[in-house]
Amino acid sequence: MMQKLSRLAVSAEGFVFNPASGDSFQVSATGLRVLNALREGQAEDQIAHSLAETYQVELEDARRDVAEFCAALKSFGLTS
Amino acid sequence: MRPLKIGLSGINAVDNPGPGIGVARSLKEDPDLQVQVVGLAYDAMEPGLFMDWVVDKSFIMPYPSGGGDAFLERLLYIQQHYGLDCVIPNLDAELPHYIKWARTLADRSIQTFLPSMEQFRLRGKDRLVEIADRIELALPETRAVTNLEGLVQAIDDLELPVMVKGSYYKAHRCHTLPEALTRYHELVAEWGYPVIVQEVVSGDELNVVGLGDGAGHHLGLVGIKKLSVTAQGKIWTGVTVRNEAVLEAADRFVRAYQWRGPFEFECMVQGDRVNLIEVNPRFPAWSYFATGVGVNLPARLVRHLFGMPLPALPEYEAGKLFIRYTYELVTDMASFQKAITRGEVP
Structure with missing residues (x-):
């Protein structure tokens, strides 16, 4: 996952x-985080814990939000 | 040292622009290259004839087809009366003629920097499969057709939608048989046979402009993605990209064929799969984009051709934007009159 993300x-x-595809x-402030x-x-899971603590959510x-975000990254070809 | 006088065709900076003006601007922007641009136009209304800040002197040319004597005579006339050290032809249809006459022109001290006729033929749309195999790229299923039966058979084989392409220019995505038939007739009327029928492949269209030195090395490669195109499919906005798979494929192409001269390498990229779509044996109309990000390929061509110092190849940055815009020029009739009556401007 890291290799493609690190190039962004x-x-x-x-x-x-994405310099490879143009x-x-x-992304929102949370997405950026x-x-x-x-x-x-x-x-x-580490990211989810951090978000739950910062934004006082379950x-x-x-x-679920982190998983959806990661699925979106994959669908855009930003992770493998 | 006197300025080099460099002839450029494709100075038709219209809604489907020729590459000439971008090449001319690139040559003018090399601070250490003294160049006078000689515009070679086929029509008195080509905007480059009137753009005197880019094109120093222009001549109306006869079409190169039909034996070519008049065309060669015109080039020699230009050389004799104004000076002509080199010609960079920028239009597909004239390239085979320039390649055929390259030796004759060189004997008259007019240099060109072009692929051989065999290289030129090989990158024809009907023979791309050989290149794709040799440089290990995928190629959409392709048929070259020369009659209606062949067209229908190709569509049966490939299934709609298909791309229907002219042998030199133009490509249409066709969703129905009647649409494909209409495009087929249009393309035959404009560009002749064969017409290319190709499977539609999805992905990002990434293009590379490059320059081969004729000995297996490139003198610069710049990759871009078209972000928006005109109704004719011509780039309006674009962005530089660094897709290593595509850049490496372009490099393999130059090495495998010892390509000599400028080229445009068109690919469709989906994940790790790179489909070769087309190789054009000339500068594309957007080649000034490469100059704008620091890789001045026309200037590097001229420097290489005339044995001048070649600066180290600069790295270009991904994420630079290209935005084409419209502009108007107001002038009096004198220039147009000269183009019509004398065939040269000014």
Whole structure:
């Protein structure tokens, strides 16, 4: 997963550019946080715990959101 | 040292632009290259004739087909009366003629930097499979057809939708048999036979502009993705990309065929699968994009051809945008009149 994500150009405003395909995306502030955590090599569950703690949401909700985000990354060809 | 006088065709900067103006701008932007651009136009309304800040002198040319004596005579006239050190032809239809006359022109001190006739024929749309096999790329199922029975059979084999392409220019995605028939007749009327029928493949269309040195090395490669195109399928906005699989494939192409001259390498990329779509044996109309990101291929061609120092190949950055725009030029009738009556401007 890391190899493709590490190649992305990600701005502080959440604009994401894939230099291999020319595709660009916009992610929300939360999405940016998850994306950066994935790029740092954090595990999905670790990220979900962090989100649950920061935003005071149920851990299961955070896990589902992170999983959906990761599925979206895969569907856009940003992870394998 | 006197300026080099370089002839460029394709100065028709219209809604389906020729590559000439982008090539001319690139040559002018090399600060250490003294160049005078000689526009070679086929029509008195080609905008390049009137763009005197890019094109120093222009001549109306006869069409190169039909024996070619008049065409060669015109080039020699230009050389004698204005000067002509080199020609960079930018239009597909004239390339086989320039390739055929390359030796004759060189004997008259007019240089070209072109592929051989065999290389030119090999990258024809009907023979791409040989290139795809040799450089280990996938190729959409392709049929070259020369009659209606062949067209119907190809559509039966490949199943709709299909791409229907002219032998030189134009490609249409056709969803029905009547649509394919209409496009077939249009393409035959405009570009002749064969017409290419090709399987539709999905993915990102990524293109590379490059320059081969004729000895198996490239003198620069820049990859792009078209973000939006006109109704004619011509790029309007684009972005530079660094897709290593595509850049490596373009490099393999140059090495395998010892390609000499500029080229455009078109691919469809889906995940790790790279489909070869087309190889054009000339600069594309968007080649100024490469110059804008630091890889001035026309200037590198001229430097290589004339044995001038070649700067180290700069790296280009992915994520640079290309935006084409419209512009208007107002002038008086004198230039147009000269183009019509004397066949040269100014």
